[in-house]
Amino acid sequence: MDRTAAYVALESLIRTIPDFPLPGILFRDITPLLKDPSGFREAVDLFVHRFEGEPIDRVVAIEARGYMLGAPLAYRLGAGFVPVRKPGKLPGTKHVESYTLEYGTNSLEIHDDAVGHGERVVVVDDLLATGGTAAATGRLLERLGARIVGFAFLIELTELGGRSLLRGHDITAFVRY
Amino acid sequence: MDRTAAYVALESLIRTIPDFPLPGILFRDITPLLKDPSGFREAVDLFVHRFEGEPIDRVVAIEARGYMLGAPLAYRLGAGFVPVRKPGKLPGTKHVESYTLEYGTNSLEIHDDAVGHGERVVVVDDLLATGGTAAATGRLLERLGARIVGFAFLIELTELGGRSLLRGHDITAFVRY
Numbered sequence: 001m002d003r004t005a006a007y008v009a010l011e012s013l014i015r016t017i018p019d020f021p022l023p024g025i026l027f028r029d030i031t032p033l034l035k036d037p038s039g040f041r042e043a044v045d046l047f048v049h050r051f052e053g054e055p056i057d058r059v060v061a062i063e064a065r066g067y068m069l070g071a072p073l074a075y076r077l078g079a080g081f082v083p084v085r086k087p088g089k090l091p092g093t094k095h096v097e098s099y100t101l102e103y104g105t106n107s108l109e110i111h112d113d114a115v116g117h118g119e120r121v122v123v124v125d126d127l128l129a130t131g132g133t134a135a136a137t138g139r140l141l142e143r144l145g146a147r148i149v150g151f152a153f154l155i156e157l158t159e160l161g162g163r164s165l166l167r168g169h170d171i172t173a174f175v176r177y
Numbered sequence: 178m179d180r181t182a183a184y185v186a187l188e189s190l191i192r193t194i195p196d197f198p199l200p201g202i203l204f205r206d207i208t209p210l211l212k213d214p215s216g217f218r219e220a221v222d223l224f225v226h227r228f229e230g231e232p233i234d235r236v237v238a239i240e241a242r243g244y245m246l247g248a249p250l251a252y253r254l255g256a257g258f259v260p261v262r263k264p265g266k267l268p269g270t271k272h273v274e275s276y277t278l279e280y281g282t283n284s285l286e287i288h289d290d291a292v293g294h295g296e297r298v299v300v301v302d303d304l305l306a307t308g309g310t311a312a313a314t315g316r317l318l319e320r321l322g323a324r325i326v327g328f329a330f331l332i333e334l335t336e337l338g339g340r341s342l343l344r345g346h347d348i349t350a351f352v353r354y
Contacts, residue, residue: 020268027268031288035235035257044252058212064266067244068258075221075249080212083245091197091204111208 006042011175013039014155028155028177030126034068044072046174047124047152051077054149057119058082060141062108062133063089069154070124082114082121084137097139099132108133110140117145128153128173131162138166183219188352190216191332205332205354207303211245221249223351224301224329228254231326234296235259237318239285239310240266246331247301259291259298261314274316276309285310287317294322305330305350308339315343 013033020027033039047069058080061070067083074081087096090109098107115121123137134151141148151166156173163171190210197204210216224246235257238247244260251258264273267286275284292298300314311328318325328343333350340348 015269017268021265029268031260031267031269031291035259035291037234037251037255037257040251040258041255057214064241064244064260064262067241068248068260071245072249072252074214074217075252078214078218080214081217081245082212083208083241085241088198089241090208091194091206092192092208114208114212 006046007174010039010043010046010154014175028127028157030065030154043154043174044069044076046154047073047172048076050152050172051122051149055120056122056149058115058121058146060084060110060115060121060123060137060146062123062125062137065126066124069126073122073124073152079122082110084108084110084140095140095143097136097143099136101132108136108140110137110144112144115141115144115146119146120149121146122149123151124153125151126154128156128162128171129160131160131165134162135165138169183223184351187216187220187223187331191352205304205334207242207331220331220351221246221253223331224250224349225253227329227349228299228326232297233299233326235292235298235323237261237287237292237298237300237314237323239300239302239314242303243301246303250299250301254299256299259287261285261287261317272317272320274313274320276313278309285313285317287314287321289321292318292321292323296323297326298323299326300328301330302328303331305333305339305348306337308337308342311339312342315346 015029017027056079059074060082092111094109098105150170152172156176192206194204233256236251237259269288271286275282327347329349333353
């Protein structure tokens with residue numbers, strides 16, 4: 001399948017569910033894509049094709065849907081896998097960065113030995129919306145001295161302008177709404 | 178690397194952290210293994226070798242560390258990937274099963290269209306402890322009419338007896354404490 005056909009096939013496997021998790025929100029549900037063997041393979045392969053041939057030390061993925069795409073990407077690239085986690089999940093010494101939600105703040109954590117100084121990393125999540133979690137992940141990685149090769153998302157909700165929070169970085173998104 | 182050498186190498190990459198998340202608990206931290214390119218590859222390949230050659234329709238993984246191993250397994254087997262999630266994360270119509278914790282109960286959810294009747298599935302998580310989450314996942318899959326080919330874990334804490342809750346099922350664990 002050529003690359004354009006893959007995008008179209010993937011988009012047809014993403015289900016839109018209105019009013020989840022809150023009234024007025026259109027939730028883009030990737031579970032029909034993940035459960036489809038061809039869809040899942042095509043989605044992972046889009047990420048692989050974007051980064052193969054570049055030296056990548058670690059794939060850093062954001063809890064929890066980022067793991068579903070980032071882990072197979074790390075495996076295919078021969079890279080290590082690093083989870084960025086929600087508070088209280090990581091047992092070792094760690095860094096914490098907060099980000100703003102519509103009401104209040106939340107935070108993300110990374111082990112302080114997860115990535116070495118100068119190591120080349122790719123950041124993966126399923127969705128780029130406001131960019132808050134991706135930008136917080138970027139700040140965690142900068143504190144560790146990582147070189148961020150790029151941010152990659154399956155979906156981008158363009159009207160939310162998340163790209164502006166990641167200015168200066170390479171950003172890839174395969175399905176845009 | 179032969180299979181036995183792989184087990185030994187993996188065990189050396191699992192870090193034990195005392196008193197996490199509660200005093201008296203020895204937490205088996207797999208993040209050093211995941212971030213190591215060879216360790217991550219070996220760990221995924223152990224799961225792949227266990228199931229390759231058998232027809233597997235979907236790999237079902239338990240939130241959240243199960244996704245880190247289950248997603249690359251699904252990719253390698255050419256299967257679909259199905260996340261079992263904690264409450265409130267899945268947007269579609271779903272089934273819920275509760276399980277007992279030391280204090281109180283928690284529950285896990287699966288979309289009701291995640292697996293079709295008679296489909297062959299493998300259940301993946303990082304750790305088999307008391308078996309409560311794995312058994313709840315098994316009940317969710319039985320409600321969908323799935324055929325559970327096996328449960329597979331990177332680590333088994335044998336003294337907690339989790340196998341007894343999965344009686345009658347094929348169980349694989351690669352590192353046992």
